[in-house]
Amino acid sequence: MMTMTRDEPVRQRLLSEATRLFAERGFESTSVQEIVSAAGVTKGAMYHYFDSKDDLLHEIYGRVLRMQMERLTHFADSDASVSERLHAAATDVVATSVANLDDTKIFFRSMHQLAPDTQKIVRAERRRYHERFRDLVAEGQRDGVFTADIPAEMVTDFFFGSVHHLGTWYHPDGPLSGKEVGGHFADLLLRSLRGKVGD
Amino acid sequence: MMTMTRDEPVRQRLLSEATRLFAERGFESTSVQEIVSAAGVTKGAMYHYFDSKDDLLHEIYGRVLRMQMERLTHFADSDASVSERLHAAATDVVATSVANLDDTKIFFRSMHQLAPDTQKIVRAERRRYHERFRDLVAEGQRDGVFTADIPAEMVTDFFFGSVHHLGTWYHPDGPLSGKEVGGHFADLLLRSLRGKVGD
Amino acid sequence: MMTMTRDEPVRQRLLSEATRLFAERGFESTSVQEIVSAAGVTKGAMYHYFDSKDDLLHEIYGRVLRMQMERLTHFADSDASVSERLHAAATDVVATSVANLDDTKIFFRSMHQLAPDTQKIVRAERRRYHERFRDLVAEGQRDGVFTADIPAEMVTDFFFGSVHHLGTWYHPDGPLSGKEVGGHFADLLLRSLRGKVGD
Amino acid sequence: MMTMTRDEPVRQRLLSEATRLFAERGFESTSVQEIVSAAGVTKGAMYHYFDSKDDLLHEIYGRVLRMQMERLTHFADSDASVSERLHAAATDVVATSVANLDDTKIFFRSMHQLAPDTQKIVRAERRRYHERFRDLVAEGQRDGVFTADIPAEMVTDFFFGSVHHLGTWYHPDGPLSGKEVGGHFADLLLRSLRGKVGD
DNA sequence: AATGAATGAGGCTTCATTCAT
DNA sequence: AATGAATGAAGCCTCATTCAT
Numbered sequence: 001m002m003t004m005t006r007d008e009p010v011r012q013r014l015l016s017e018a019t020r021l022f023a024e025r026g027f028e029s030t031s032v033q034e035i036v037s038a039a040g041v042t043k044g045a046m047y048h049y050f051d052s053k054d055d056l057l058h059e060i061y062g063r064v065l066r067m068q069m070e071r072l073t074h075f076a077d078s079d080a081s082v083s084e085r086l087h088a089a090a091t092d093v094v095a096t097s098v099a100n101l102d103d104t105k106i107f108f109r110s111m112h113q114l115a116p117d118t119q120k121i122v123r124a125e126r127r128r129y130h131e132r133f134r135d136l137v138a139e140g141q142r143d144g145v146f147t148a149d150i151p152a153e154m155v156t157d158f159f160f161g162s163v164h165h166l167g168t169w170y171h172p173d174g175p176l177s178g179k180e181v182g183g184h185f186a187d188l189l190l191r192s193l194r195g196k197v198g199d
Numbered sequence: 200m201m202t203m204t205r206d207e208p209v210r211q212r213l214l215s216e217a218t219r220l221f222a223e224r225g226f227e228s229t230s231v232q233e234i235v236s237a238a239g240v241t242k243g244a245m246y247h248y249f250d251s252k253d254d255l256l257h258e259i260y261g262r263v264l265r266m267q268m269e270r271l272t273h274f275a276d277s278d279a280s281v282s283e284r285l286h287a288a289a290t291d292v293v294a295t296s297v298a299n300l301d302d303t304k305i306f307f308r309s310m311h312q313l314a315p316d317t318q319k320i321v322r323a324e325r326r327r328y329h330e331r332f333r334d335l336v337a338e339g340q341r342d343g344v345f346t347a348d349i350p351a352e353m354v355t356d357f358f359f360g361s362v363h364h365l366g367t368w369y370h371p372d373g374p375l376s377g378k379e380v381g382g383h384f385a386d387l388l389l390r391s392l393r394g395k396v397g398d
Numbered sequence: 399m400m401t402m403t404r405d406e407p408v409r410q411r412l413l414s415e416a417t418r419l420f421a422e423r424g425f426e427s428t429s430v431q432e433i434v435s436a437a438g439v440t441k442g443a444m445y446h447y448f449d450s451k452d453d454l455l456h457e458i459y460g461r462v463l464r465m466q467m468e469r470l471t472h473f474a475d476s477d478a479s480v481s482e483r484l485h486a487a488a489t490d491v492v493a494t495s496v497a498n499l500d501d502t503k504i505f506f507r508s509m510h511q512l513a514p515d516t517q518k519i520v521r522a523e524r525r526r527y528h529e530r531f532r533d534l535v536a537e538g539q540r541d542g543v544f545t546a547d548i549p550a551e552m553v554t555d556f557f558f559g560s561v562h563h564l565g566t567w568y569h570p571d572g573p574l575s576g577k578e579v580g581g582h583f584a585d586l587l588l589r590s591l592r593g594k595v596g597d
Numbered sequence: 598m599m600t601m602t603r604d605e606p607v608r609q610r611l612l613s614e615a616t617r618l619f620a621e622r623g624f625e626s627t628s629v630q631e632i633v634s635a636a637g638v639t640k641g642a643m644y645h646y647f648d649s650k651d652d653l654l655h656e657i658y659g660r661v662l663r664m665q666m667e668r669l670t671h672f673a674d675s676d677a678s679v680s681e682r683l684h685a686a687a688t689d690v691v692a693t694s695v696a697n698l699d700d701t702k703i704f705f706r707s708m709h710q711l712a713p714d715t716q717k718i719v720r721a722e723r724r725r726y727h728e729r730f731r732d733l734v735a736e737g738q739r740d741g742v743f744t745a746d747i748p749a750e751m752v753t754d755f756f757f758g759s760v761h762h763l764g765t766w767y768h769p770d771g772p773l774s775g776k777e778v779g780g781h782f783a784d785l786l787l788r789s790l791r792g793k794v795g796d
Numbered sequence: 797a798a799t800g801a802a803t804g805a806g807g808c809t810t811c812a813t814t815c816a817t
Numbered sequence: 818a819a820t821g822a823a824t825g826a827a828g829c830c831t832c833a834t835t836c837a838t
Binding site: 025026028029108109112113149150151154155157158159160161162163164165166168169181184185187188189191192193194 | 224225226227228307308311312348349350353354356357358359360361362363364365367368375380383384386387388390391392393
């Protein structure tokens with residue numbers, strides 16, 4: 001009587017399969033036909049839920065960005081010291097990137113394939129995320145906890161380069177968990193901010 | 200009757216324009232027609248010098264890898280201390296990546312677009328480069344100069360992630376030269392290897 | 399539970415919007431989605447009132463033909479002289495075509511888009527209308543009021559070509575009203591039927 | 598040794614078949630596939646010679662307009678009286694329209710299917726043609742040869758409506774040749790311009 | 797060394813229509 | 818009376834590559 005199928009199933013399946021395929025072979029090399037076949041529906045169904053192939057990619061970006069921003073805010077706004085907050089946030093973004101490795105692979109590889117307008121929207125959202133992280137570094141620098149001899153902006157780019165690169169080398173069945181890699185990455189970051197001890 | 204154009208010019212121009220276009224809009228989104236138009240020749244000319252579009256990309260990878268390997272070897276094999284050698288090598292790869300920003304943009308973005316066989320060749324070459332750099336880190340760790348609590352392999356991936364990410368944010372007309380960014384990056388790397396001083 | 403919308407409004411709105419859109423961009427270039435969106439309903443509603451997109455167009459033709467036939471009959475059956483009757487009928491069809499310019503634009507432009515069977519029906523109806531007008535011309539020729547050196551059939555096609563062409567050049571906000579244009583057209587027609595006065 | 602095949606064959610065949618098909622079933626209802634199949638080539642060949650389906654239609658319009666303008670100029674610039682020149686031009690445009698009935702069918706039926714920019718170009722060209730004809734009428738009115746009680750502009754629209762309508766009713770295998778119909782049409786036009794003799 | 801016509805496969809998208817509700 | 822998800826066919830166009838010259 002009352003339908004239980006929410007609007008989720010088909011739409012969700014399309015997003016999942018698209019994510020998997022885009023990560024596997026790239027946005028441009030994945031055909032809409034492959035996506036809908038994998039999701040078990042027809043093209044018409046896809047165009048019922050999404051405006052275009054571009055829109056599908058846009059949704060993937062949106063999902064990732066919303067999640068990462070939410071998590072970053074959570075860690076950045078805690079009561080711990082700035083070192084602890086930055087360490088926690090850094091560990092988490094690595095763990096999350098590893099847990100959603102397909103998203104990570106797609107992120108920087110496919111950004112330039114988005115339509116110009118869509119790209120602008122995504123870049124702006126991404127910029128906000130970047131700035132929230134950078135502010136954490138800057139806060140530590142202002143407080144004298146971190147060395148200030150390298151611009152917070154560059155430190156952030158330095159670190160996120162490493163994060164985005166995870167998709168290139170990390171394998172889920174390798175020896176280290178995402179959390180462990182995250183810990184190492186956070187250590188590397190924090191140490192590099194300790195300044196010119198013996199230099 | 201009289202041919203003035205030597206073999207080089209056309210081939211070179213094709214490679215240059217292809218590099219520029221692949222960086223600007225991606226490999227898959229650049230048509231052979233666009234490349235030859237930009238180079239001022241016709242398709243026939245391109246297929247005279249290159250086997251395929253894939254081959255063109257392969258050449259770009261080859262050129263980059265040959266150059267980077269040569270430079271890395273130069274710095275890694277010098278007589279300086281391992282710290283100095285790693286610092287110099289790190290600075291140089293950043294400066295070189297920035298000087299050839301289009302190559303940097305292409306590198307990780309388009310690797311998966313190469314034909315499987317070509318890809319295998321490029322990955323192997325890239326692996327050798329990675330290992331040479333990693334060996335430098337491992338050498339410092341063995342010698343006790345660098346902390347060994349994080350695998351040299353991971354440190355290398357950590358650092359090269361930052362390097363490859365340069366294409367995403369560096370602008371030639373920004374405030375910092377490639378050498379300066381290289382210096383900062385090398386500092387961050389070296390410091391993060393100094394180990395658990397006060398942690 | 400309580401439905402306020404009567405059958406008419408939605409059906410009428412669909413016909414109006416379809417007419418407007420078909421005139422504006424053509425039958426084939428107008429999608430069912432555009433029609434129902436413009437009418438503020440969904441596709442299901444349209445398929446409730448009409449069998450198909452073709453049926454919608456058919457209804458438009460039917461409406462126009464019924465109206466024009468009715469008006470022509472009115473003028474053609476009056477008591478006036480054949481010249482007066484033809485002049486009045488000619489004036490009126492122009493004025494009416496101008497008053498319903500969208501219908502006029504659609505008429506000959508989209509006839510061939512109708513399904514074969516529907517087309518046959520429309521053409522037959524149109525033929526009856528044409529014949530009624532032609533008979534008026536023929537009557538005048540038989541009575542010696544009009545010159546008979548040009549077949550009534552051709553005179554009719556000559557005149558209706560001009561009428562159907564109105565959609566191409568007439569603008570409601572121009573200097574002349576539909577009635578005025580009708581008067582001029584009727585004059586041109588009647589004069590051309592006066593025969594070889596000084597020729 | 599020396600190739601004789603001019604760029605004509607394939608391109609010409611494509612234009613011919615497209616003209617035939619557009620006239621037969623309309624621009625929108627004719628697929629590119631149907632055109633190239635009819636011409637015995639593949640789609641790629643068509644897109645080698647034409648930018649788009651729209652461009653193909655544009656070429657058809659161009660060809661017709663160039664021809665008609667040339668012929669009109671020829672008749673309008675002769676040494677005969679204005680009546681004779683107008684009669685000759687009117688007769689000729691009808692004969693030519695009948696000789697190229699497919700072009701005539703396409704002309705007003707498909708104009709609105711052209712891309713906005715293409716449409717603007719075609720309309721401007723068409724406008725020039727229209728004005729040349731109208732000037733002939735105006736000249737006669739100025740000279741007192743034709744009655745001036747109806748604007749030359751409207752007389753021109755009146756007449757060309759009839760001409761464009763030819764595609765709807767004329768059949769090459771009917772009793773009258775194009776020249777004969779042209780003569781009748783020209784008579785109707787000229788007579789309607791003789792003014793209020795006995796009215 | 798280089799051209800340019802031509803292929804054939806495949807890509808994204810649109811759309812009229814149906815159907816369960 | 819009306820919704821909206823889904824289909825399936827078709828449409829326009831792009832493109833890497835080949836080949837005769």
